Amino acid sequence: MKIITLLTDFGYQSHYAAVMKGVMLSLNPAVQLVDITHEVPPQDVFRGAWLLAEAAPYFPAGTIHLAVVDPGVGTERACAAAKLGDQFFVAPDNGLLGIVSRRLPPAEVIRLDRPDFRRTVVSNTFHGRDIMAPAAAHLSLGVPLRDLGPRIDILQPLPFPEVQRGDDYAAGCVIWVDGFGNLVTNIRREALPETAAGQAVVTCGERPLCDWVHTYAERPAGSCVILFGSSDYLEIAVVQGSAAEELKAKPGTPVRVQW
CATH class of the missing domain: 3.40.50.10790 (S-adenosyl-l-methionine hydroxide adenosyltransferase, N-terminal)
Structure with a gap:
């Protein structure tokens, strides 16, 4: 079928x-x-x-x-x-x-x-x-x-915001706000050194964050946390709340990881 x-x-x-x-x-x-x-x-x-x-x-x-x-x-x-x-x-x-x-x-x-x-x-x-x-x-x-139909050479491309990488930082942006208000960024796990996760400061807009977790339930309700989601993109979430509302963020909001 x-x-x-x-x-x-x-x-x-x-x-x-x-x-x-x-x-x-x-x-x-x-x-x-x-x-x-x-x-x-x-x-x-x-x-x-x-x-x-x-x-x-x-x-x-x-x-x-x-x-x-x-x-x-x-x-x-x-x-x-x-x-x-x-x-x-x-x-x-x-x-x-x-x-x-x-x-x-x-x-x-x-x-x-x-x-x-x-x-x-x-x-x-x-x-x-x-x-x-x-x-x-x-x-x-x-x-x-x-x-x-007839063959064509190439599909229409779509500009994708690339992650900018320096010696001690990676800079990207929010690309999606899911139904829970979680902020999904374009920064994948492989864009960061292994030591960054858990230690780096993540700035969303102008708000610095440093509470890294492996899953949402590690912190009490209302906590603003950083983690890698199921597709290995860096996410910012508020436990049982909305990070989009808390941080007043939306697609395009800049996100910087500094280690």
Whole structure:
């Protein structure tokens, strides 16, 4: 049974995600649909790209990932399908695949332009329903990627904030605030010397912090702590609270680790 995942910025109060599922199930009633999230901040391509790249590697080979965060819908931007590593991706070519394509080697990328593999009538404002959902469903039925359109050389890149590293520091930023208010940064464990964890001072915005832990429950409620999360990114959290509110931080807030 083929798996298709969905990631969008549609939210759960509209019918849009359900409509895309209906299109795919009409073409392949046996497909297994898995929601990654529909709570990407509206039109936030970077946040959608990061969440997709974090989730995709945990799915089996052959999984098809359908991602729609598409502020340029109806313009000249392409709709794309790609094989990256051992998985498939269908998305607008607007940078949404820019992070995952840096982590999984591109094997083949095509532009979705074949009328036989889209809905008969294509709306100017809902390519997720009329172009991308049918393409994902046809892939799940075994249609070769190359049959869906002409090959293109490269996916639209997405600027990613790089960590700046000096002899005694690493500087990055918050890239995601999760549902608990934890601040996830772009600083990975390997960017720091082994001796830094547990000793370095972490400054978020203008607030210095130095309470390193291995898990949230090591400190009482209300404590502001530093740790490496499940994906090995440096995180700042408030136990049973919100670090985003406590530190008045958001994506883009600078974070510096000094050792």
